[in-house]
Amino acid sequence: MPEMPEVQGLAQFLASKLVPQGGAPARVGSIELGSFAVLKTAGVPLAAVSAKAFTGVDRRGKFLILSLEGVYLVMHLARAGWLRWSDTLPDTALRPGKGPIALRLRCSEPAGDGFDLTEAGTKKSAAVYLVREVAEVPGLSRLGPEALDVGQEQFVAMLHGHRSQVKGALRDQSFIAGIGNAYSDEILHAARLSPFALASKLGDEQLGVLHHAMHSVLEAAITAAAGKPAKELKDSKRREMKVHGRTGELCPVCGDTVREVSFANSALQYCPTCQTGGKPLADRRTSRFLK
Template identity: 75%
Template sequence: MPEMPEVQGLVQFLAGKLVPRGAAPAVVRDLQLGSFAVLKTADVSPAELSGKAFTDVERRGKFLVLSFDDAHLVLHLARAGWLRWSDTMPDAPLRPGKGMIAMRLRCSQPAGYGFDLIEAGTRKSAAAYLVRDVLDVPGVKRLGPDALDITEQEFVAMMRGHRNQLKGLLRDQSFIAGIGNAYSDEILHAARLSPFTLAANLDDGQLAALHTSMHTVLGTAITEAAGKPAKELKDAKRRAMQVHGRTGENCPVCGDVVREVSFADSALQYCATCQTGGKPLADRRTSKFLK
């Protein structure tokens, strides 16, 4: 799932293409739907974007926001969505219901520019919203503060006394925006904390360390993503992971084996030596955690 660093990388890449400094902005030729289910709103019709110039590209949590003078195209890539950019988009119209393409945006200026919103797998959850106000998107309206905007003092106050487990809190977009399954694993590993520890059980020093790890892990990932083409961002993310997605490999910090806890539709990875005092966590396949 694309998280804050990858979405920020997409923002930087798309801004260079669609609203380049010192040059005219790109202009929409058309917006076509490969899946009618991907469009979640009816405030603005796809036809209304034709002829509009881009004014901005930004990120809200894990949402990608493409703006025009009087409208916004807001994208959420969900678990398996991504943007596939091309400098030479095909002229043939998109055929709905064929393949992985959920949506296609083509530009008339520069001619040929554009991207496809694609989604792998059978579980389709990527979403597009055409709205007048970004806050008309329910998921954006519910967002908590951006992870990188939270000061240490604010973070300690937010977490103190909270009865939820750390893994779930870090992933809760209404609590802290931008962090998903992968980077929550990485942040907790860097902070040397168990994913199942209750926030209420941490002292101020541990909370400060967790805040530092959150900023360091996300900041490093954003720096690494900067300047990379859209097609390289996901692979760069995977290569940089210390524990997430590395079950059975050796922890790069202590050399212990990276372990996994599986759930119905996801999994987390951790190092027992670094995070749980050497004690492996129980496999909670029937747990409601992360639900």
């Protein structure tokens, strides 16, 4: 799942294409749907953005926000969505329901440029909103503060009042925006904390370490993503992971074997020596903190 660092890198890449510094902004030629279900709004018709110029590209949490003249195209890539940029999009029209492309945006200026919103797998969760005000997007209004905007004192106070396990707290978008399954694994590994530890039971010193880990892991990931084209961002993320997606490999910190706890729709990875006192966690198939 794309998380804040990758969406930030994607926003920077798209900004270089759509609102280049010192150059004319790109303009929309057309938007086609390959999946009618991906569009979650009906108030602004797709045809209304034709010929509009892009005025900015931003990110909030895991949402990508493309600003046009008087409207916003907001996208959430969900579990398996991604944007595939092309300087020479094919001329053929999309066939709805065929293939992984959910949406195609063609630029009229420069002609031929544009991107496809793709989504792998059979469970489709990516969402697109075309709105006149960003506040009209339901998920955006529910987001908590950006992870890197939260100071240590605020973070400690917030976690003291959170009743869930610490991994669930980090992934709760209404609590802190932008962190998902992968980076919560990496942050907890860096902080040497069990994902099952209760957030409200952690001491101030532990929470201070966790806050530092959150900032250091995310800042390093943002730095690694900066300047990379869209097609390289996901592979770059995988290469930087120390425990997430590394089940059976050796922990780069202590040399223990990275373990996994599986759930119905996802899994977490951790190092027993670094995080759980050397004790493997029970591999349960259901858990309240990953709902």
